[in-house]
Ligand SMILES: Nc1nc2c(ncn2[C@@H]2O[C@H](COP(=O)(O)OP(=O)(O)OP(=O)(O)O)[C@@H](O)[C@H]2O)c(=O)[nH]1
């Protein structure tokens with residue numbers, strides 16, 4: 443049994459809407475693409491991750507990665523579909539967001555190497571959100587995802603409800619997602635100069 447990493451992605455004109463005041467639609471789309479490439483490369487570079495997939499919509503054609511159909515009911519439903527797809531085929535599923543411009547293969551390796559039967563979770567820079575979660579299977583079958591407000595606390599509570607131990611992974615690559623204009627400095631290397 444292997445470790446899977448699935449990246450939920452919503453690459454619509456509306457994505458990264460919180461950056462709309464500082465980046466136009468084209469620039470946001472290019473940033474989404476560049477961050478996705480970074481996360482995909484990190485996942486594929488991790489020696490202990492065997493399968494890398496995307497769930498949702500990518501703007502560009504990615505002919506070298508399997509794209510799973512998004513149920514269309516938001517991020518939590520997409521994560522649940524990813525978990526259901528991995529169940530029975532993987533010993534662990536990592537759900538990792540596509541907006542992490544500093545993420546590395548080492549970050550994915552840490553998520554994949556969580557102790558058997560345990561959940562690993564990577565909080566965002568504020569300590570309140572969840573940028574990646576690594577779930578053991580089948581132990582975490584039916585895990586209820588709670589991406590959104592206070593997801594870090596809610597995911598911890600869900601682990602407790604399921605009787606699963608949980609550990610935290612703190613690293614710049616996993617904590618520094620790009621949501622707000624002030625986060626953009628972390629993506630400076632990925633932004634194209636304005637023409
Ligand atoms: N498959 C899928 N992925 C989603 C969905 N909503 C968000 N995501 C992805 O989940 C990760 C975190 O997304 P957010 O930062 O919450 O949303 P965003 O669209 O990137 O940005 P905002 O519009 O500013 O909220 C990113 O990889 C998104 O592309 C969804 O409904 N389906």
Ligand SMILES: O=C(O)[C@H](O)COP(=O)(O)O
Nearest residue numbers: 571572589590593619621
């Ligand atoms: O649980 C979360 O942290 C959010 O749903 C998704 O993350 P973001 O909006 O902070 O990227």
